[in-house]
Amino acid sequence: MVNYTADDVSIFQNPERGFTDELGGETMLTDDENHVVQPEGEAYFTKAAQQAQTLVMLMYYLGNYCTTDLSDNILQGFDEDMQILREHGFKCVLRFAYDWESAEDASLSYVKRHIASLKPYLTKNADVIYVLETGFVGQWGEWYYSEHYESETQHLNTNRRQVLEAMLDACPSNRFLLVRYAMIKTEYFGDTKALTAEEAFTGTTRARIGHHNDAFLNTYGNEGTYDDGKGKYDKMRTYISQETLYVPNGGETNVENSTLSKTVSKHDTTFAELRRFHWSFCGSQYSKKVTDKWRSNGTFDDMNRLLGYRYQLTTATFPNEATAGSEARMVLQIKNVGCAPLYNERHAYIVLKNQDSEVRLPLASDPRRWLPNGVVTTIDEQVTIPADIPNGSYDLYLYLPDASPSIAADPRYAVRFANENMWDEETGMNRLHATIQVSGSTAIEQTKTAPQVDKILRDGQLLIRKNGKVYTVQGTELL
Secondary structure: OOOOEEEOOOOOOOOOOOOEEEEEOOEOOOOOOOOOEEEEEEEHHHHHHHHHOOOEEEEOOOOOOOOOOOOHHHHHHHHHHHHHHHOOEEEEEEEEOOOOOOOOOOOOOHHHHHHHHHHHHHHHOOEEEEEEOOOOOOOOHOOOOOOOOOOOOOOHHHHHHHHHHHHHHHHHOEEEEEEEEEHHHHHOOOOOOOOOOOOOOOOOOOHHHEEEEOOOOOOOOOOOOOOOOOOHHHHHHHHHHHOOOOOOEEOOOOOOHHHHHHHHOOOOHHHHHHHHHHOOOOEOOOOOHHHHHHHHHHHHHHHHHHOOEEEEEEEEOOOOOOOOOOOOEEEEEEEEEEOOOHHHHHHHOOEOOOOOEEEEEEOOOHHHHHHHHOOEEEEEEEEEEOOOOOOOOEEEEOOOOOOOOOOOOOHHOOOOEEEOEEEEEOOOOEEEEEEEOOOOOOHHHHHOOOOOOEEEEEOOOOEEEOEEEEEOOOOOOOO
């Protein structure tokens, strides 16, 4: 058995979790000024990475297109922004809206046209989209003050329902769509049944809708976030606390009242909410009346560690020896001390690695079900050692790469465990501090019956390389 030492101190980058900066917050896009990410430049990503961020909140304000289709320039600008995120190892929380100063938005017909034109670009860039917020309706795209979608108290009237359905259609099937108020989801399904473990991650519409709260800590009802339609909040708070074990939740605080900010910014108050509602991301700046207090009282650093998931290995048991082609039992205990689980699909692998070979053995355990707030998950599985793995001694690693082929090999998108002396930055793998000796490989027989022979040319002389040794054409071995 291997015992592991937890790292409860370090603040480090991990994908799809943590603090976010908002980019594009007061920029009205035009055909000439069609980017949100690009203007930030290299310096922004360097600073954000130093602060352990891997997410950005992107706001695309489309107010100049309320009565026209989105131009090719706008769509190209979005596509190029996504490529910049990819180059820097970041992902985004994504929202489209029309105005931040007023309730002016676009009519239903134009909203649907805009969503339809964005759809292929969302699909193409799903790898660097963490979550997509419904947006489009109302000031800031928050489904409240709106010129075209009736009273803010009508969370899901006919037109709003059509916007939601258009966004569900455009949202990549492997990504979550977040709604601003819990009532939007409960009214859509006509009940307050929280998502169950059995339906979670199945791809149903109910399983794809998550939540965001842009009034975090602002009074008990969070400015309508938890309103049940009758001015009461307990039912919706219970609903969201259960839902968010399986769908994402995040947002920002908007508390501007100095007296209230002193109360809600306290460490215990903040974390009681973060843990109950399983927050995976949170705005780092707004409102500064709260975020500055978080920085001064130590809450900010703890949030930087514990927003989203934070996995720690406690113990593991591996065999010392294994036979190629046979099964080997792997037992790992994983503790999630973070506020939330993972949500987007991701697979875990035991990796056998030495100087010459690397073999990845998939685990059946789903990392999305490694539950938070100190829950320990035991993985006890038989993995099959490939029959043709070369004989030898292998170091063991635990590897959780991104599921998207476009970035799967990028170690910046792999999950780092919070244990001492475990992270391998170059590979994105976690060292398990164990070795296994593999014997009985069929690769030996293959080498005997089918030797590898190559003809090579060196300094004008024809040579033959056979099983790693180099000979002249007369059969003389060269050292």
